[in-house]
Amino acid sequence: MSPSHPVRPLPSVRRRVLLGLGAAAVPAAVLGLPEVADAVPAGPGAPAEPVLPLEPVDPAVTGGETVILDQVLADLAPVTDDPDGPLRRIEDVAATMIGCTWQGEAPEEVWVRGRAEDGTWSPWLEAERAFDPETGDAADGTEPSWLGGSFAVDVRASRGGEDVSGELTAHIVTTSPRKQDDGTALFTAGAGVGATGRVGVVGAISSTAGTSIGPNAPTVISRAQWGADESLVRSVSTSSSLKGVVLHHTAGANSYSQAESAQQVRGILSYHTKTLGWSDIGYNFLIDRYGQVFEARHGGMINNVVGAHALGFNTGTCGISVMGDFTSSAPPQVAIDAAMSVAAWKLLGTMRADISEKVSYTVGISGTRFPKGSTQSLPRFYAHRDVGTTACPGAAFYGRMSTMRTDLQRRIDTGWRGHFDAFRTAGGGDVLGSVKKVAHPKGSYTLTVLTKGIILSDGLKNSVAYATPFADSWKPEWGRPTSEASEVSGVTRQRFEHGTAVLQGGNVTFSTQRFSDVPPSMMFAAEIEEIAARGITTGYPDGTYRPAASINRDAMIAFIHRAKGSPSSTPPARSPFRDLTPSTMYYKEICWALDQGITTGYPDGTYRPTEPVERGAVAAFLHRCAGSPTVSTGGQRFSDVPVSHQFFREISWLVSAGITTGWPDGTFHPEAAINRDAMAAFMVRWLKATGA
Structure with a gap:
């Protein structure tokens, strides 16, 4: 370990570097909403810069590739004559980002800066400590900081006022542009639906999983479009509900071009997965200062993907982060519009239409603003600093929360509902x-x-x-x-x-068969299908026919009535049966059958509608409905249907008409309840025999 040196505080602006997921950019004018003045004005609109091809910082790293070089700082001699205090300088590099890790006790502060090709140094940026998105524990490293094209990098680290930079390993991240990053090819507009519900208001883009965004959705640059290397990521989890949306800023440098935004996102992905060993980026959406929205954490934009953006409040929330530092000035209005568009889409889409509604959270981890185990009540839309020990999303951005909530509610109220x-x-x-x-x-x-x-x-x-x-x-x-x-x-x-x-x-x-319990191979499947096609039966509401179930006396008459074309009739106001009332199911059909001589009921004046109908009674019903045709009995047909049987003549007619053959053992089982499958067979054969 190198000798320690006293470190004096730096006068530069404190910058907090975090990961975030962004929201889509939809101007308020597109959504039909007026702009709202605020005590803290929004930053100027995104600069209208020319779209120029980007040159790689390192000619050996091209085509969207990201390379990370690890430098143990103890191997470098400390620079002790810098006016800002001792530091470690890494020369002859081609860096666009930098992050640091360590083993053992963490430093209290880590600061980084980069030297451009013209020899000028960037302001010092304080690198925020990273938190493991899987466990919520503090990681042994910082978040990556965007430097832009730098050819030397300085790192300062202190603990207790002493230089500890020699305890760190610096990770020099070299990102590279792709042709698609030049600002002309990132968006592939489709038949999107804006907050007004009108097709074509904004574009809809498919994510890597092929899932298109739907109503009220903003235009989003998908992971496939910004060039995510999906081989780096592992599985993520989802939540069964969305409780709220959390607003962040990344606190990185604001001096990036529109074409460099995708490089930043790719660099973050590589650093988080390769260097820190995480499963993916922590935020759900990232938004740049030009209003471009990036799908960050994978798992599907339509899902409630659990991110890693607000310690203790990740499950059931959507993290939206605007790229840059907004301590002194708020983001450009186009970026704010984008954030509100994403928030409105997610909240209305999950039926959270009142952003002032409070929802309870149980704090299950230490390190938040609240005691572990406590229950906190929060609105549907809040900032990271409302739950974490952080200034995120910056004082100027946070100063617009009231106006943003008003704008957000208006977007929800005027969206497609x-x-x-x-x-x-x-x-x-x-x-x-x-x-x-x-x-x-x-x-x-x-x-x-x-x-x-x-x-x-x-x-x-x-x-x-x-x-x-x-x-x-x-x-x-x-x-x-x-x-x-x-x-x-x-x-x-x-x-x-x-x-x-x-x-x-x-x-x-x-x-896809008509009844789920009647496969084509089942005996009488064809007959069941035919009576269903004729409208004689509809089966049960759950899609079954229940072929082995018995059929009741009332339902049997209803089937016959339908088979006859549901002839019109006027049932009597006073029931002809003691156990029926005009409100009884199938009352009209049973009265019709009585009037037609198809049924007579029981001698005691009852009909007994819910009793299973016997096979002998079915023979009688069908024979009478056919006009009681004369039949030559030809002697006893079944061993259990003697000539003296009540329905001997009717059962004999069924045999002669080809409607039944009885059982293989020579019986008919006249007193047995008829099952629904056999009833279908009887009905189809009866219809054929009578020419119906």
């Missing part, structure tokens, strides 16, 4: 749960996925919310739900327009 209105109409979160995926195109539909349901619309029209346990599995080819889900014996089913979804043992299957 088709799915939000459907959500409320259906009963809100009590019925549908919380939003897991905001509205996005899915086939010909626009889909919102919730924990207990889905919301579907045809583009931006016909928005309807449905409770369903199949929300995560739903596919456009299923169509809309046509029934509620039901569970029988541990199997959950729900009928959709084009089939039935079945959940059994944790596995979801979807059957």
Whole structure:
């Protein structure tokens, strides 16, 4: 370790370097919202600089490549004659960013600066300590600082007023431009939907997973477009709900060009994954001072991806960070508009339409502004400094929070609210749960996925919310739900327009056959399909037919009535049966059957509608409905249907008409309840025999 040297405080502006995820840039004028004056004015608009091809800092590093050189600072002699105090100088490098790591006790301060090609030094930048996005623990290193093209780098570090720069390893990050970074090819505008809900207001861009952004979404530069190296990242987690949006700044240098923004993002990704060993960038969105919005952390922009941007408040929040330091002046208005556009899209899309609404957080970690274990109430939109021991997003930017909240609420109020209105109409979160995926195109539909349901619309029209346990599995080819889900014996089913979804043992299957429990190979499957096609049966609301279930006496008459074309009739106001009332299901059909002589009921004046109908009674019903044709009995046909049997003649007619063959053992089982599959076979053969 090198000898220590006293270090005097630096007079330069303190700059906090953090990672962030950005929001899309949509000017307020596009969204139909007036600008709002503020006590702290926004910075000037983004400079109108010419779009020029970028030259790489290092000719050996090109095409968007990022290279990191590790330099153990103890191997370099300290510079002791600098007026700002002792430092370590790394000469003959080609750097655009720098970060530092250490082992053991952390330094109290780390400062960096770069020397440009013309020999001028940048202001000192204080590198903020990094926090592990997976654990929330302080990392043994800093965040990377953007320097721009630098050919020498100075590092200062102190602890207790003494120089400890020799304990650090500097990581010289050399980024390079791509042709796509020149400001002309980053955006691929598509059929986006702006906050007004009008197609074409802003562009919609597909993320690397092929997920298009939907209604109210701003234009975003996807990870594929800014050149993310996906081989560097690991899996991330998602949350089942979004509680709020957190605003940040990266606190890096403001002197970057529009074309250099993508380089910064690529450099951050490389440093975080290669040097610090993290899974990805910490923030969900990054916004540059020109209003460009970058998809930062992977996992899908429509999801509630858990980031690493606000210690103790990462789960259930979306981190939006504007690239630069906004301690003395607020960002350009175009960048503020972009941040508010992203925030409005995420909040309205997750049904958080009131940004003043308070939500509770339980603080599960030390190091925040609040005691560990405490419960805190926060609004839907707040700044990093509201929960962390930091000045982020800078005093000037934070001074505009009140105006930004007003603007944000206006954007939410004037955005496309088709799915939000459907959500409320259906009963809100009590019925549908919380939003897991905001509205996005899915086939010909626009889909919102919730924990207990889905919301579907045809583009931006016909928005309807449905409770369903199949929300995560739903596919456009299923169509809309046509029934509620039901569970029988541990199997959950729900009928959709084009089939039935079945959940059994944790596995979801979807059957496009008419009834999920009637496969084509089943005996009488064709007959069941035919009576369904004729409108004689609709099956159960869960998409089943239940072929092995018995059929009741009332339903049997209803089937016959439908098979006859549902003839019109006027049932009597006074019921002809003691156990029926005019409000009884199938009352009209049963009265019609009585009037036609198809049924007579029981001698005690009852009909017993919910009793299973016996096979012998079905024979009688069908025979009478056919006009009671004469039949030559030809003697006993079945061993259990003697000539003296009540329905001997009717059962004999079924045999002669080819409607039944009985059982292989020569029996008919006249007193047995008829199952629904056999009933279908009887009905189809009866229709054929009678020419219907």
